[in-house]
Amino acid sequence: MAIKYTEKVIEHFKNPHNIGVIEDADACATEGSPACGDEITVYLKIDKRTDRIVDVKFQSYGCASNIATGSIITDLAKGKTIDEAEAITWKQAADELGGLPPVKMHCSVLAVDGLRSAIRKYKKEVKGIDYDSTLTVDAITKELEHVLWPPVGVDIITLKMVKYIGIEGGAVKVEISGGSDEKYLEPTIDEIIEHVSKIKGVKSVSVDNV
Amino acid sequence: MIYLDNFRGTMVAPEAWEAMRIVATQQYAVPAPFTQCGTGSAELIEGAQSRLAAAIGASSSEVVFTGSGTEAVNIALLGSVRAQTVDKPEIVTSEIEYPATLAVYRALEKQGYIAHYIGVDGEGRYNLEQLASVLNEHTALVSLMGVNHMIGTIEPLAEAGGIVVEAARRIGRKIPFHIDFASALQTQRLDVDAVHADLVSFSSNKIHGPKGVGALYVRKGTKVVPISYGADSYSPLVPGTPNTMGIAGFDKALDLLYANFDADVEHMRKLRDRLADGIRERVPYILLNGPEGPGRAASHLCYSFLFIEGEAIMMFLDMDGIVVDTGSACAAATLKPNYILMAIGRNHEEAHGSIRFTLSRYTTEDDIDTTLSRLVPIVERLRAQSTIRPPAS
Numbered sequence: 001m002a003i004k005y006t007e008k009v010i011e012h013f014k015n016p017h018n019i020g021v022i023e024d025a026d027a028c029a030t031e032g033s034p035a036c037g038d039e040i041t042v043y044l045k046i047d048k049r050t051d052r053i054v055d056v057k058f059q060s061y062g063c064a065s066n067i068a069t070g071s072i073i074t075d076l077a078k079g080k081t082i083d084e085a086e087a088i089t090w091k092q093a094a095d096e097l098g099g100l101p102p103v104k105m106h107c108s109v110l111a112v113d114g115l116r117s118a119i120r121k122y123k124k125e126v127k128g129i130d131y132d133s134t135l136t137v138d139a140i141t142k143e144l145e146h147v148l149w150p151p152v153g154v155d156i157i158t159l160k161m162v163k164y165i166g167i168e169g170g171a172v173k174v175e176i177s178g179g180s181d182e183k184y185l186e187p188t189i190d191e192i193i194e195h196v197s198k199i200k201g202v203k204s205v206s207v208d209n210v
Numbered sequence: 211m212i213y214l215d216n217f218r219g220t221m222v223a224p225e226a227w228e229a230m231r232i233v234a235t236q237q238y239a240v241p242a243p244f245t246q247c248g249t250g251s252a253e254l255i256e257g258a259q260s261r262l263a264a265a266i267g268a269s270s271s272e273v274v275f276t277g278s279g280t281e282a283v284n285i286a287l288l289g290s291v292r293a294q295t296v297d298k299p300e301i302v303t304s305e306i307e308y309p310a311t312l313a314v315y316r317a318l319e320k321q322g323y324i325a326h327y328i329g330v331d332g333e334g335r336y337n338l339e340q341l342a343s344v345l346n347e348h349t350a351l352v353s354l355m356g357v358n359h360m361i362g363t364i365e366p367l368a369e370a371g372g373i374v375v376e377a378a379r380r381i382g383r384k385i386p387f388h389i390d391f392a393s394a395l396q397t398q399r400l401d402v403d404a405v406h407a408d409l410v411s412f413s414s415n416k417i418h419g420p421k422g423v424g425a426l427y428v429r430k431g432t433k434v435v436p437i438s439y440g441a442d443s444y445s446p447l448v449p450g451t452p453n454t455m456g457i458a459g460f461d462k463a464l465d466l467l468y469a470n471f472d473a474d475v476e477h478m479r480k481l482r483d484r485l486a487d488g489i490r491e492r493v494p495y496i497l498l499n500g501p502e503g504p505g506r507a508a509s510h511l512c513y514s515f516l517f518i519e520g521e522a523i524m525m526f527l528d529m530d531g532i533v534v535d536t537g538s539a540c541a542a543a544t545l546k547p548n549y550i551l552m553a554i555g556r557n558h559e560e561a562h563g564s565i566r567f568t569l570s571r572y573t574t575e576d577d578i579d580t581t582l583s584r585l586v587p588i589v590e591r592l593r594a595q596s597t598i599r600p601p602a603s
Contacts, residue, residue, distance in 0.1 A: 034559035037539040063521035063540035187545040
């Protein structure tokens with residue numbers, strides 16, 4: 001099947017909205033890394049009285065879908081309160097773009113993660129609300145909801161691919177049922193490790209395909 | 211459209227298309243004995259066999275036409291290992307082969323064969339010492355390539371072939387040596403004796419012939435069993451009705467390839483260097499992937515543009531009607547960076563920023579200048595948007 005971008009993705013990629021830096025940002029956060037292929041930084045300017053996002057910008061080291069999602073997600077966040085913006089999902093972003101090829105869904109997840117991280121940083125630093133998740137099976141499950149299975153672009157929790165989550169001290173063990181298609185397995189395992197490693201208290205992550 | 215992705219596939223030359231049209235509409239009879247039209251079709255195949263054979267220093271009975279380059283690789287590799295009885299068989303190739311070869315090797319590994327993947331240096335040249343060290347009495351097959359499709363490295367085939375022959379002499383039996391010459395055919399001449407090849411695969415689609423046709427050279431005396439079965443044909447390796455239309459197109463494409471071979475290669479080299487010089491002069495923070503100078507195929511150029519991602523560059527060029535390829539993970543269905551760039555020691559970021567330009571004899575100076583004029587602002591723009599900054603100067 002042809003894997004192609006919608007016209008809306010191309011339009012936002014070509015002429016991304018809100019690209020750039022806010023020098024005196026109230027919060028900024030970076031998600032992803034050049035090693036994993038995409039990295040996005042989101043800058044927020046927030047009206048501290050109303051908690052409303054008055055300006056938002058982003059930078060992207062990434063592909064067309066990462067840039068397009070950064071563009072749409074910052075459009076969606078602008079003018080919203082931080083709570084409203086934090087509730088924006090990657091699915092909303094992808095829907096706004098008229099859909100993304102399944103294999104590219106993780107790029108929209110990354111952009112949404114960038115926005116959320118910036119909001120949570122603001123909440124923690126300015127409002128004193130600590131959002132750092134503690135190491136529980138629930139917290140791990142929540143993180144794994146951001147890991148998509150490339151062939152279908154649906155997260156591995158919804159697909160019931162996660163069979164076991166174990167925590168021993170700071171060591172996390174995740175068992176997934178990923179079949180024998182090695183080409184998707186390896187990048188998915190990398191992504192699981194990357195996501196779980198973000199949780200406070202995690203010292204090591206092992207992933208087994210069972 | 212400016213098409214700079216010729217290592218993936220080429221335009222069918224108008225003359226090849228005309229040759230195909232004539233076969234499709236006039237000489238469409240299936241090869242058969244005695245009748246005018248049947249023998250005409252048989253002679254068409256024989257003529258094509260003899261012309262390809264003459265070009266590579268072989269005899270015509272050593273050449274068969276296949277359904278693709280990939281099919282030729284499959285017949286060569288599977289057919290030759292199945293024809294041998296080697297105790298605890300081992301098969302040898304490199305880390306940077308074309309996916310067809312690697313896929314066959316992985317399938318054979320699952321069947322119990324032990325595979326050795328030899329490494330390469332920073333420019334993609336085979337580690338020949340490692341090749342020599344892995345050959346032993348269990349070796350059932352060696353498969354290497356003429357020119358690497360991603361980074362354009364011209365591989366030392368004659369030396370590699372010599373090593374295989376020497377190992378075969380030591381163990382007292384033949385070790386079949388297969389060469390994938392698909393990416394090399396457009397710019398490299400081949401003498402099958404000089405490189406000690408037993409099997410060589412070709413693809414029509416890489417030299418302005420049609421898709422769906424390849425060829426396989428099988429040295430006389432090399433044991434290869436069929437991997438598929440069907441009605442009798444001119445060779446048991448390629449059963450069923452021959453694709454005479456495709457063969458006629460491939461034959462014409464070969465004819466055109468060798469008609470002005472040296473001048474065409476020089477044309478590509480000049481334009482490739484014009485593109486390389488333009489990029490070097492106008493774009494900072496780049497890395498050349500593959501060798502500088504004569505060690506690289508004349509039609510090939512692969513640069514990594516640091517601090518940005520290759521799929522975004524490729525998409526912007528695409529919107530301007532310029533077709534290139536990238537080794538970025540973001541452009542791969544598997545989301546993994548190109549394995550060849552990783553094998554030559556590039557890190558993920560350097561692989562993600564790679565763009566491959568592959569030229570053909572139809573590429574013009576205008577094509578190159580237009581590409582440069584579009585590429586430079588695209589790189590500048592993406593760098594201005596990127597989270598990663600060049601080091602402060």
